[in-house]
Amino acid sequence: GNSVTQMEGPVTLSEEAFLTINCTYTATGYPSLFWYVQYPGEGLQLLLKATKADDKGSNKGFEATYRKETTSFHLEKGSVQVSDSAVYFCALSDQGNFNKFYFGSGTKLNVKP
């Protein structure tokens, strides 16, 4: 079956530090991969996505590369800001079933000034 595993939080960083949040997945076929962000009291917002192997998704300074050989989709940012403090969810969807997502449990990021 499909599943997503991501690193547990919380992750606490100082402003301008480098961020990595690990995400690995199990899936049949060729899933699409996503990172969503949830700010306090808000719904989920799509941060970036990749639909095939070796694709790199990027947005707002965040990047993630679809690695089929390691079944991973790690999220990275070179220099975090206080405003990046949120919960980050890795997710996958089956090929052809795009909005039926399988989410990881989320990683809370705290960025201190």
Added chain:
Amino acid sequence: NAGVMQNPRHLVRRRGQEARLRCSPMKGHSHVYWYRQLPEEGLKFMVYLQKENIIDESGMPKERFSAEFPKEGPSILRIQQVVRGDSAAYFCASSATGEGAFFGQGTRLTVV
């Protein structure tokens, strides 16, 4: 174009009561998805509906839970005879086609 609108934002129910959660999709969107987020967990798929049809309800509990998306009006997620374990955030998402879903802000249900 307003986003996906869910109401109420917060709902408190006593054990045994009914909870009705509403979701108005974005204009022009005919696909609706419901997800549940238990405390400290990720979102879990519940059901996928198109206008007047349930497409996939593989994530819905077999009892007490139902969902509809009528021809006119919002999608409704209904929970009968709520129990404490139903306390969670319920998120709705909508899309115009089968991909590119936008999420609402969620309804936080508390069962006391």
